[in-house]
Amino acid sequence: MSNDPFADVSPWDEPTEAPIAETPEESPVTTAPATVSAAPNPFKIGLTFKAASGFDAEWITPTVYGGSADEVAQRTVDLIGALKEHGVIELASKAAEYTRGQFKGGSGGAAKAAPKRFEGGRVVAAGGGDSGGAPEGDTTCVHGQRTHRTGANWEAMFCPAREKSEQCPPAWKDKKTGRFVAKG
Template sequence: MHDPFLDDPFNFDDPEGDEMPWDESTKERKSLTLTDDGKVVITLKGGPGFEAPWIVIHAGSVDEAEDTLDEVYSKGLQHKVTKAAAAFSTGGSSGGRTASRSNPPGVASKTCQHGEMTYRTGTSAKGAWKAYFCPAEDKNEQCSPVWVK
């Protein structure tokens, strides 16, 4: 009868009984040689959720990656990518906000130095409110809200 385990490629038993597969002392060590194909990859994720935008940087060296990363931040690419991802994922809508984006019938739209202001309504502890808000993405650059009485 033929032994089915005789030619087993996963048989780690040493016929001599003195060496195990994890015993590195008797094995020849191979050196690792890096080629020009080695790359540095940096992934910047814009938030914790799966919908958050990513910026992926592929560079040929650490210095090139650092230069590219500096350029990403100096030109504000992370803000542009976030804004584009929000517009893309919502089809250009408010991104799930519950506030109304259109003016009520008979009410003219308002503008500020950043463009057409967004009309929103809501309820706070003081009661219902209505206001126009600046469209600037950067909160430090936003104009003051125009409250409707």
């Protein structure tokens, strides 16, 4: 039977001749010895060095590979020692701090936030009134320091919770008073 789709033979017709058996080509034989694993470094460990507990903290996330668990463990110790010796962790922290300092739309982050206290069901900055030039009003929520955002004709402070379903309502800037007020 022909494999030609344009042939004048119906696929339902009985073949009149015995089909010729096609022999597949044989794959070449290799003489390489068999290995336990095809991967040159079957063991790996991923590390995360996080500078602080907040979402805005810088991370260094190296991965270490090796041919055995012992090799990966030793390489991990060597990596941590080299990161410390060459000041990589401190340099990454300084670079992240510099980058955050270049951002012109934010409140400066939680590192510069005033101490907090719980009052009337809300987290508020300690000292209450004067915030030293920072936005006034609802600049914090139960999840911490709110993030300042602006648009063409609006300003608001948003909850820092990662999950949208857990976020507190935004605190919108009242143009008459200049204070941020959470509604809801």
